[in-house]
Amino acid sequence: MIYWGSMFKLIPAEPITSVSGFLAGAAQAGIKTKNKLDLAILYSEVPCVAAGVFTTNRIKSAPVILSQKHLSKGQAQAIVVNSGCANACVGEQGLTDALEMARLTAAKLDILPEEVLVASTGVIGMLLPMTQVKAGIESIKLHRDGDHDLAKAIMTTDTRPKEVAAQLDIEGVRLTIAGVAKGAGMIHPDLATLLSFIATDVAIDVDFLQSALSKAVDASFNIVSVDGETSPSDCVFVLANGLAGNRPISFDNGEDFQQALNEVCTYLAKSIAQDGEGATKLIEVTVEGAKNQAEARQAARTIVSSPLVKAAIHGNDPNWGRIVSALGRSGVALIEERLDVWLNNICVMKQGCPMPFSKEELRAALINSDNVPIKVCLNLGDGQATAWGCDLSEEYVRINSEYTT
Amino acid sequence: MIYWGSMFKLIPAEPITSVSGFLAGAAQAGIKTKNKLDLAILYSEVPCVAAGVFTTNRIKSAPVILSQKHLSKGQAQAIVVNSGCANACVGEQGLTDALEMARLTAAKLDILPEEVLVASTGVIGMLLPMTQVKAGIESIKLHRDGDHDLAKAIMTTDTRPKEVAAQLDIEGVRLTIAGVAKGAGMIHPDLATLLSFIATDVAIDVDFLQSALSKAVDASFNIVSVDGETSPSDCVFVLANGLAGNRPISFDNGEDFQQALNEVCTYLAKSIAQDGEGATKLIEVTVEGAKNQAEARQAARTIVSSPLVKAAIHGNDPNWGRIVSALGRSGVALIEERLDVWLNNICVMKQGCPMPFSKEELRAALINSDNVPIKVCLNLGDGQATAWGCDLSEEYVRINSEYTT
Numbered sequence: 001m002i003y004w005g006s007m008f009k010l011i012p013a014e015p016i017t018s019v020s021g022f023l024a025g026a027a028q029a030g031i032k033t034k035n036k037l038d039l040a041i042l043y044s045e046v047p048c049v050a051a052g053v054f055t056t057n058r059i060k061s062a063p064v065i066l067s068q069k070h071l072s073k074g075q076a077q078a079i080v081v082n083s084g085c086a087n088a089c090v091g092e093q094g095l096t097d098a099l100e101m102a103r104l105t106a107a108k109l110d111i112l113p114e115e116v117l118v119a120s121t122g123v124i125g126m127l128l129p130m131t132q133v134k135a136g137i138e139s140i141k142l143h144r145d146g147d148h149d150l151a152k153a154i155m156t157t158d159t160r161p162k163e164v165a166a167q168l169d170i171e172g173v174r175l176t177i178a179g180v181a182k183g184a185g186m187i188h189p190d191l192a193t194l195l196s197f198i199a200t201d202v203a204i205d206v207d208f209l210q211s212a213l214s215k216a217v218d219a220s221f222n223i224v225s226v227d228g229e230t231s232p233s234d235c236v237f238v239l240a241n242g243l244a245g246n247r248p249i250s251f252d253n254g255e256d257f258q259q260a261l262n263e264v265c266t267y268l269a270k271s272i273a274q275d276g277e278g279a280t281k282l283i284e285v286t287v288e289g290a291k292n293q294a295e296a297r298q299a300a301r302t303i304v305s306s307p308l309v310k311a312a313i314h315g316n317d318p319n320w321g322r323i324v325s326a327l328g329r330s331g332v333a334l335i336e337e338r339l340d341v342w343l344n345n346i347c348v349m350k351q352g353c354p355m356p357f358s359k360e361e362l363r364a365a366l367i368n369s370d371n372v373p374i375k376v377c378l379n380l381g382d383g384q385a386t387a388w389g390c391d392l393s394e395e396y397v398r399i400n401s402e403y404t405t
Numbered sequence: 406m407i408y409w410g411s412m413f414k415l416i417p418a419e420p421i422t423s424v425s426g427f428l429a430g431a432a433q434a435g436i437k438t439k440n441k442l443d444l445a446i447l448y449s450e451v452p453c454v455a456a457g458v459f460t461t462n463r464i465k466s467a468p469v470i471l472s473q474k475h476l477s478k479g480q481a482q483a484i485v486v487n488s489g490c491a492n493a494c495v496g497e498q499g500l501t502d503a504l505e506m507a508r509l510t511a512a513k514l515d516i517l518p519e520e521v522l523v524a525s526t527g528v529i530g531m532l533l534p535m536t537q538v539k540a541g542i543e544s545i546k547l548h549r550d551g552d553h554d555l556a557k558a559i560m561t562t563d564t565r566p567k568e569v570a571a572q573l574d575i576e577g578v579r580l581t582i583a584g585v586a587k588g589a590g591m592i593h594p595d596l597a598t599l600l601s602f603i604a605t606d607v608a609i610d611v612d613f614l615q616s617a618l619s620k621a622v623d624a625s626f627n628i629v630s631v632d633g634e635t636s637p638s639d640c641v642f643v644l645a646n647g648l649a650g651n652r653p654i655s656f657d658n659g660e661d662f663q664q665a666l667n668e669v670c671t672y673l674a675k676s677i678a679q680d681g682e683g684a685t686k687l688i689e690v691t692v693e694g695a696k697n698q699a700e701a702r703q704a705a706r707t708i709v710s711s712p713l714v715k716a717a718i719h720g721n722d723p724n725w726g727r728i729v730s731a732l733g734r735s736g737v738a739l740i741e742e743r744l745d746v747w748l749n750n751i752c753v754m755k756q757g758c759p760m761p762f763s764k765e766e767l768r769a770a771l772i773n774s775d776n777v778p779i780k781v782c783l784n785l786g787d788g789q790a791t792a793w794g795c796d797l798s799e800e801y802v803r804i805n806s807e808y809t810t
Contacts, residue, residue: 056734057730057733057734058732058733058734058735058736058737058739059729059730059732059733059739059741060733086726088726088730089726089729089741089754089757089759090758090759091742091756091757091758091759123724123726124724124726124727124729124730125725125726125729125753125754125759126726126759127759307712307801307805308805311801311802311805311806312805312806314802314806315805315806317806319528319529320530321491321493321494321528321529321530321531322529324464324494324529324530325462325464325493325529327463327464328462328463328464328465329461329462329463330463331463332463334463334464336464336494337496348530349494349530351496352494352496353495353496354494354495354496354530354531354532392802392805392806393802393806394799394802394803396712396716396802397716397719397797397798397799397801397802398799401716401717401719401720401722401797401798
């Protein structure tokens with residue numbers, strides 16, 4: 001449990017159904033080849049204000065197209081999601097199948113199909129096995145609390161479920177925000193191959209909710225990278241059911257909610273980087289002194305995405321020239337003579353010149369670090385940003401060459 | 406020996422000293438830790454018209470800064486180059502050392518230091534061992550023909566030297582263009598981590614030579630990718646000594662020369678992709694029917710750079726959804742319903758719908774292919790481009806994590 005000042009606390013691994021009024025359940029529908037949970041529903045007992053952020057890939061999966069449409073009124077009451085098949089690049093049939101998933105879920109829950117958001121993740125170019133999907137949806141039992149089945153059912157090459165909750169008090173009312181996410185490969189700053197669903201009991205203005213989600217995603221999911229890939233399936237949904245009974249939150253009183261939502265998204269984004277395909281280390285790149293924040297983010301993303309930096313960190317090799325080289329190709333303004341660089345908290349470059357350090361000691365320190373910080377100071381302006389990623393291992397290549405994922 | 410129509414022939418593995426008036430030689434100076442050639446000189450007996458193309462990385466090595474200056478008059482007579490140390494990110498001392506390399510070479514050859522171009526490739530952030538460099542330059546013996554030492558001396562993680570020559574007849578005069586290149590990692594379209602030196606005996610206008618080189622590089626070195634990285638050291642030089650005695654070539658009569666130069670650069674660029682770090686297969690991505698050529702190049706580069714496409718090809722996995730997904734994130738205009746995709750000459754997607762094919766047969770065909778063609782037709786316009794890259798293997802990760810390169 002992590003307390004952030006007096007305002008709110010973050011509770012790792014807390015299930016999404018810890019939010020009042022939300023139920024969830026999952027099934028082994030048989031979409032994945034192995035016997036694993038692969039279909040799930042998240043349901044709120046009352047209608048919700050809803051917002052979403054979607055992939056920037058120009059190829060969009062059928063569920064993304066349908067959910068964008070269903071979200072146009074800013075309302076939803078349920079999410080149905082499957083793993084094992086992305087329902088992308090399959091022509092018209094994809095949209096028919098996505099709509100059928102929404103209809104089946106609506107019928108089960110006695111709500112309208114337009115109140116159901118749909119998400120799919122998995123192999124691209126494969127039709128959904130609708131017989132299994134139908135039987136799966138019918139078999140799902142929704143639980144009021146405690147089970148982690150939803151977080152497990154959305155996993156693909158993830159090795160562990162990713163869940164977190166935040167509790168905060170606003171004007172004497174206790175609010176909860178809880179989220180789940182999946183993602184391990186095809187992870188990159190332009191909204192990576194991930195799904196994330198966030199539930200909250202806050203009463204909130206729909207325009208503020210969309211704005212808050214977009215801001216939170218920019219500072220979290222949009223700044224993690226595993227391999228530079230984006231996918232047709234990426235989406236983040238937030239559902240707010242208002243059961244907390246607070247004075248509705250909007251642009252004028254939303255600062256605390258925004259910060260809590262940022263922390264929930266950041267926690268999930270870091271969990272994704274940490275669980276990157278084949279990853280053994282989390283890499284945290286901080287860029288300071290950039291011309292502005294946009295350039296700081298661009299530099300941080302480029303360094304954390306560099307295959308040569310990632311491979312060096314994997315091999316515990318203090319080869320810091322690769323950090324500077326990646327920075328140089330990021331396109332941001334820089335003056336070499338002003339550059340300061342730290343690797344694992346050791347200053348390796350000061351004002352553009354190499355600093356003496358013990359390679360053996362730094363190598364030994366890297367061997368013992370699960371979390372490797374890299375810091376670059378450009379000494380040009382006030383721009384500051386942090387990006388997260390992971391090392392590049394032989395295992396990443398094995399995962400992506402030996403199996404169709 | 407490859408004949409291109411009646412106009413010119415391409416001779417793989419032909420040394421650069423096959424061009425009249427050019428001499429080359431190399432030494433084991435001790436810059437690399439192992440006993441390998443690591444220092445070389447290319448020299449023309451007469452002054453040359455010269456042109457160059459340099460890295461777009463904002464961090465530039467000292468030799469790049471110096472050679473840009475020395476090329477400002479469009480003249481040069483020699484190139485001195487070392488591998489094992491990039492002479493980059495080392496502050497003021499880097500420029501002092503690069504200038505000293507030019508001075509030592511000029512003294513040896515009895516020319517001016519400004520007529521010497523300098524290039525270095527290797528580890529970033531390390532000072533050149535100038536005692537070894539000085540002794541090495543003094544010890545180099547220049548040969549009129551035949552030896553491949555220059556091509557070997559510039560290798561870093563390359564597994565083989567890369568050389569090619571073209572002979573063409575213009576207005577009854579036989580001309581020769583010959584080039585060497587190095588590059589295996591940090592290879593990406595924005596002029597990859599490579600060095601390439603091209604020698605020719607053509608008499609030529611200097612402005613046309615620079616224009617022809619830039620065009621040839623755009624269609625060759627700027628369209629290969631190994632890993633998305635660029636370096637501070639990248640440069641391509643061309644030296645033309647005029648000994649062929651032809652009527653000087655310029656914009657009005659340069660078409661044949663341009664085509665031959667394109668083919669020399671393309672051959673060297675493909676050799677680099679084929680010899681990419683850890684590579685077992687060449688990948689050739691052709692994009693047709695794009696809105697324009699710029700978009701075709703952008704799409705082809707994105708697909709050939711995709712780690713997931715590269716890993717799938719390494720594993721002989723006909724997982725074509727990754728090709729479409731990479732295309733989607735490339736940012737080019739596309740209409741999913743018009744997309745046609747071929748993998749290893751098998752149509753896997755037609756008008757946006759998956760096509761039936763035998764996965765087992767395609768997998769077997771991929772296992773037997775050293776050269777995997779991927780074709781995408783956008784059916785939107787006339788834009789066409791081809792890009793080259795290589796598969797992503799565990800060996801790439803090993804090379805870049807186990808050694809400081």
